[in-house]
Amino acid sequence: xxxxxxxxxxxxxWRETRWKWLAFALAFxxxxxxxxxxxALRASARFDLYALSDSVAAQVLxxxxxxxxxxxxxxxxxxxxFFAVGSIGSELDNRSMFFLFERxxxxxxxxxxxxxxxxxxxxxxxxxxxxxxxxxTYLLMAAAATNVTLAGSWGSFVLIISNGVRGTxxxxxxxxxxxxxxxxxxxxxxxxxIAVIAGAVSLVGMFYYFGGNLFDWIISAATRNKSxxxxxxxxxxxxxxxxxxxxxxxxxxxxxxxxxxxxxxMK
Amino acid sequence: xxxxxxxxxxxxxxxVLLVVGFVxxxxxxxxxxxxxxxxxxxxxxxxxxxxxxxxxxxxxKVIESEAWREFTKENSTASSLFMIGANHAGxxxxxxxxxLLGVENTEDGKPEPQFVVVAQFDGWEARRTFENRxxxxxxxxxxxxxxxxxxxxxxxxxxxxxxxxxxxxxxxYASELLVxxxxxxAVKRVLDVRAGKLPSLETNQTFxxxxxxxxxxxxxxxxxxxxxxxxxIDNAPAGANEKVKAFQQLFHGVGxxxxxxxxxxxxxxxxxxxxxxxxxxxxxxxVLATVASNPPTQGGLLALVPEDAVQAFDASVANAPQTFDxxxxxxxQLTEQSGKKGPADVLAEFTEKTGVDFRGEIVGAIGTEFCAxxxxxxxxxxxxxxxxxxxxxxxxxxxxxxxKFAERKGRTTTEREYKGTTIRRIEDEEKxxxxxxxxxxxxxxxxxxAAVERVIDTAQGGRSLKSGAAYQAAAAQxxxxxxxxxxxxxxxYLNRLGRTLQGGEQEFKTEGQRASLRPSFAFGMTLPDGxxxxxxxxxxxxxxxxxxxxxKLGNEKKDGGAx
Numbered sequence: 001x002x003x004x005x006x007x008x009x010x011x012x013x014w015r016e017t018r019w020k021w022l023a024f025a026l027a028f029x030x031x032x033x034x035x036x037x038x039x040a041l042r043a044s045a046r047f048d049l050y051a052l053s054d055s056v057a058a059q060v061l062x063x064x065x066x067x068x069x070x071x072x073x074x075x076x077x078x079x080x081x082f083f084a085v086g087s088i089g090s091e092l093d094n095r096s097m098f099f100l101f102e103r104x105x106x107x108x109x110x111x112x113x114x115x116x117x118x119x120x121x122x123x124x125x126x127x128x129x130x131x132x133x134x135x136x137t138y139l140l141m142a143a144a145a146t147n148v149t150l151a152g153s154w155g156s157f158v159l160i161i162s163n164g165v166r167g168t169x170x171x172x173x174x175x176x177x178x179x180x181x182x183x184x185x186x187x188x189x190x191x192x193x194i195a196v197i198a199g200a201v202s203l204v205g206m207f208y209y210f211g212g213n214l215f216d217w218i219i220s221a222a223t224r225n226k227s228x229x230x231x232x233x234x235x236x237x238x239x240x241x242x243x244x245x246x247x248x249x250x251x252x253x254x255x256x257x258x259x260x261x262x263x264x265x266m267k
Numbered sequence: 268x269x270x271x272x273x274x275x276x277x278x279x280x281x282x283v284l285l286v287v288g289f290v291x292x293x294x295x296x297x298x299x300x301x302x303x304x305x306x307x308x309x310x311x312x313x314x315x316x317x318x319x320x321x322x323x324x325x326x327x328k329v330i331e332s333e334a335w336r337e338f339t340k341e342n343s344t345a346s347s348l349f350m351i352g353a354n355h356a357g358x359x360x361x362x363x364x365x366x367l368l369g370v371e372n373t374e375d376g377k378p379e380p381q382f383v384v385v386a387q388f389d390g391w392e393a394r395r396t397f398e399n400r401x402x403x404x405x406x407x408x409x410x411x412x413x414x415x416x417x418x419x420x421x422x423x424x425x426x427x428x429x430x431x432x433x434x435x436x437x438x439x440y441a442s443e444l445l446v447x448x449x450x451x452x453a454v455k456r457v458l459d460v461r462a463g464k465l466p467s468l469e470t471n472q473t474f475x476x477x478x479x480x481x482x483x484x485x486x487x488x489x490x491x492x493x494x495x496x497x498x499x500i501d502n503a504p505a506g507a508n509e510k511v512k513a514f515q516q517l518f519h520g521v522g523x524x525x526x527x528x529x530x531x532x533x534x535x536x537x538x539x540x541x542x543x544x545x546x547x548x549x550x551x552x553x554v555l556a557t558v559a560s561n562p563p564t565q566g567g568l569l570a571l572v573p574e575d576a577v578q579a580f581d582a583s584v585a586n587a588p589q590t591f592d593x594x595x596x597x598x599x600q601l602t603e604q605s606g607k608k609g610p611a612d613v614l615a616e617f618t619e620k621t622g623v624d625f626r627g628e629i630v631g632a633i634g635t636e637f638c639a640x641x642x643x644x645x646x647x648x649x650x651x652x653x654x655x656x657x658x659x660x661x662x663x664x665x666x667x668x669x670x671k672f673a674e675r676k677g678r679t680t681t682e683r684e685y686k687g688t689t690i691r692r693i694e695d696e697e698k699x700x701x702x703x704x705x706x707x708x709x710x711x712x713x714x715x716x717a718a719v720e721r722v723i724d725t726a727q728g729g730r731s732l733k734s735g736a737a738y739q740a741a742a743a744q745x746x747x748x749x750x751x752x753x754x755x756x757x758x759x760y761l762n763r764l765g766r767t768l769q770g771g772e773q774e775f776k777t778e779g780q781r782a783s784l785r786p787s788f789a790f791g792m793t794l795p796d797g798x799x800x801x802x803x804x805x806x807x808x809x810x811x812x813x814x815x816x817x818x819k820l821g822n823e824k825k826d827g828g829a830x
Contacts, residue, residue, distance in 0.1 A: 043389070044354055047323060050330055051350035055343035146331050147339040147347070 005105060013117035021121045024083045028129040031071045032136055035064075039140075052145040057138075058156035062230035064137045065164050066219055068130050069236070072171045073214045074207075076129075077178050080122055081199035084182035085192055087118050088261075092190045111261045115183060115254055122179045127172040130164050159232065166236035169243070170218050177246045178203065180253035187257045187264070217242060305364035305385050306468040306478075306490075308444065310456050313468050314499065315491035316366030317531070323359040325486060325535075325809060326350065333538040334805030337782035338761050345773035352772065353813050360393030361386045368453050370499050378503060381453035386445040394443050421458050427451050473547075477530035480545060487808070489531035493548070497524045513601045520597040522548070522555025526797075533807050539785065540807030544800040551797075554593050559793045561586040563748030568638035568656040569733040571706060573725045576732050577651055577758060579640035582751035584633055584658075591630045622675045628668035634658030634708070640732075642718050643758075652715040654722060659710055666705070669693070688723050690716060741788035744803060748792065753802070755787040760805055767810050 038045045052060060088111070138157045141148045181202055185195040207214075222235035305318050319325065329335050330350060339346040353359060368381040388394040412431045417424050420439070428435040437451035439458060446457045459465040468474050468490075477490055500518050503511050518524055527547040534541055551559050564583035572579050595610045602609040617625050636658040641651050659665050673680045673693045678700075681692045685704075694700035702719050703712035711722045725731050732738050738754055745752070761782050765775035789802035 043323060043360065047327065047354045047359070048351050050327055051347050051354065053339045053343040053347040056347040056351075147336060147343075152343075 009113040013113055025125045027079055028076060028125050029133060031067050032133050049144050050146060052141055053147040054152035057141045057148045057153045061134055061137060061160045064133055065160055066223060066230055068133045069167045069218050072126055077203055080175055080178050081182045081203060083122055084118060084179045085186050085195045085199055087114050087183055088186040107262060108258050111258055119176055119179055123172040123175050126175040127168040130168050131161060134161050134164055163232040163235055166238055167218055170236050173243050173246045176250045180250040184253050184257045187261045305362060305387060308385050308457050308461050309366050309468040310368060310460050311466040311468055311471045312495055314367040314369055314495045316364050317489040318364040319487050320362045320485050322361060326353055326359055326813060328535040329806060329809050332806060334784055337784060338764055341761060341780045342775050345775050349773045357396040360389040368456060381450050383446060383448040383453045383457055388443040390443055420455055421462050423458055425451060425454055473528045477528045481530050481532045486534035491529040493526035493528050516601060520553050522551055522553030525550055525552040525555060539803055539805050542802045542807050546798040547796055549796040554590060557586050557590050557593055561750055563750055564636055566733060568636050570731045571656055571722050571726050572640045572732040573642060573721050574730040574732050574735040575643050577641040577643055578755040579732055580753045581638040583635060584637045585635040587633050588630050622671040623668045628664050632659055632661040632665040634660045642721055652713055652718040654713040654718040657710040659708055662705055662708055665710060685720050686723055686727060690719055737786050741786045744788060745790055749790040750793055751791045753789040757784040757786055757805060760784055764810060
């Protein structure tokens with residue numbers, strides 16, 4: 001496989017999915033949009049925003065961090081499943097996949113590119129949304145609130161965003177695992193809606209068995225018995241064991257996808 | 268170009284434009300509370316009212332004010348949470364007016380003032396929130412002997428609340444308007460004005476003139492109809508009631524009956540609050556006329572106050588003897604009728620005890636100007652000290668009177684020299700005393716000798732408040748010769764603000780805060796048709812207003828457990 005083919009494959013995948021990716025990137029900021037609409041339409045919410053000061057701005061950023069993290073490990077994972085489910089199934093459904101098979105690339109290489117581009121897109125969507133949400137919240141406060149100054153709140157912003165990076169790592173790893181599982185269903189089932197149902201069922205199963213763990217790893221320790229406050233030190237503390245396990249599961253799911261794809265009978 | 272013709276693109280653009288338009292309309296449309304003119308709902312013969320326009324807008328201006336910004340630097344969390352607490356107390360989305368409609372006789376013939384509170388809410392939701400949080404005690408009190416009787420009046424439900432058979436208050440809702448009064452009759456009058464059955468205060472010419480002359484339209488506005496007030500007092504059934512008769516005499520004696528109207532405005536300008544009082548009284552009578560004919564203060568005593576004074580009040584007292592005589596005559600007239608001890612007796616007793624003729628030797632010796640100032644602490648271990656400066660017409664008579672007073676009272680008088688000026692100290696047995704000196708024909712006195720010394724220093728070439736840049740800048744707002752001026756450097760303002768707001772859930776600093784706020788300044792002057800008082804302060808009365816809302820309504824909410 002030449003460098004040109006790699007570039008062409010990557011370009012093809014990017015071109016096909018860029019608008020979908022942008023839409024999902026926006027969708028991962030739904031809590032921010034809800035907050036924005038509330039501020040725009042409700043005078044009392046705008047008043048709260050104007051009344052903020054440097055120290056309270058830090059608390060708002062902490063709340064934004066927790067809210068976005070909760071969104072990502074609940075509704076966000078379902079969104080992600082919707083994104084991943086169209087990776088292969090739609091191309092099998094509309095038979096455009098057969099066009100690729102006529103190119104000088106192997107079947108596993110086609111799947112590898114699709115997986116790699118999709119994985120990068122989903123994990124960046126998820127992980128960066130924490131940082132972008134925090135940045136947007138900070139800029140909004142600095143612009144609107146009379147008593148929030150860049151000089152006075154910059155330290156808090158840096159502190160929270162640097163702690164938020166741990167949440168980014170966690171949510172990216174979880175997102176990769178969910179993406180890999182849904183990718184497998186996308187390869188397995190030609191009809192996209194069957195893959196969606198399979199993905200949703202598996203997500204519900206994951207929440208049933210591991211939902212508590214997801215919250216414990218990222219949020220609970222930082223918020224439990226804190227009377228509404230957030231202990232940033234305990235937010236998303238990195239634990240290598242579950243992270244490695246999830247990465248291994250993701251790798252296993254990817255190879256399972258390759259196996260299913262290699263043996264899949266396509267007409 | 269083809270891309271722009273796509274159906275989806277056109278639909279998306281239309282949706283975006285609709286959303287932007289909706290948000291723009293939300294921002295641009297003035298709410299009912301923003302444009303209230305609550306006088307529309309008050310009867311034309313209302314005696315007076317005070318209105319607060321759009322409390323939320325006022326609270327926002329407090330946040331943006333110079334003082335609150337400084338205060339927030341020192342009390343970052345508490346100031347934010349205080350404002351957020353006020354926001355969620357449920358009372359900001361409205362304009363309010365408190366009015367006195369008049370005095371009516373009750374069923375048993377006793378005169379009763381009719382007060383009414385009118386609140387114009389932003390909308391149904393704001394009214395409902397207020398009802399749930401603030402008027403909740405009405406429904407909660409049902410089990411505690413509180414009864415609510417409801418009747419239909421002009422298509423509106425009028426509720427009369429009584430407790431254990433005694434009349435409490437009455438209230439009614441009409442769309443976004445809430446009317447609360449101590450009498451159902453007053454609520455009915457407001458509802459009649461709203462329905463157009465009675466003329467509103469807007470049609471009152473005295474009010475229209477006062478409203479037109481008020482320089483501000485937002486913030487707070489107050490109005491008092493002098494003629495209506497005089498009518499009420501004159502028509503009060505005195506009968507054999509000597510107290511009523513005496514009050515009527517006092518009212519006219521001080522000249523209050525010659526006041527046509529009083530108007531008050533309070534608004535934010537340039538990050539601080541400007542409050543203005545206008546008293547219209549072209550044909551002044553009694554004490555009011557004597558005070559009005561007082562010549563303006565020259566501010567000469569301010570040239571003796573050190574530049575770094577915390578605050579100073581300077582007033583013209585040129586007509587003090589005449590005013591004193593008028594007040595004594597008035598008091599004599601009133602006490603004669605009641606058979607009680609009169610002012611002449613009191614003054615005679617004073618002369619007997621002290622050997623000082625108060626009218627002749629004290630009041631008669633007073634010159635043209637009076638000044639009271641608070642000076643900054645001289646040392647780190649010392650607190651601020653007050654000093655009194657009085658211009659004298661007859662220094663020797665005044666000195667003689669003080670000496671006689673000290674002698675008769677058995678006080679020790681000592682003397683010391685300070686930079687060529689004699690400072691005397693009159694001290695009692697507990698070593699409490701007063702130090703005084705005469706500086707350029709002016710009496711200077713203080714509880715602390717250091718304060719008198721600082722005035723002497725200023726008189727001998729030290730920098731004075733009057734020549735200081737801060738005072739000059741503050742006094743630039745003076746629009747003519749003033750009867751009195753008040754200056755406050757505001758160095759302690761943030762601590763005072765902290766103490767004002769104290770008592771709620773938030774902890775504010777009350778000591779050790781220093782900020783370079785612009786000084787407060789107020790002045791009062793006599794005009795051909797009355798009096799005018801103007802003040803510029805960091806926040807005016809708004810902090811107290813917001814404290815009342817957050818502490819009272821916030822506690823209601825907490826106690827009630829709602830929300």
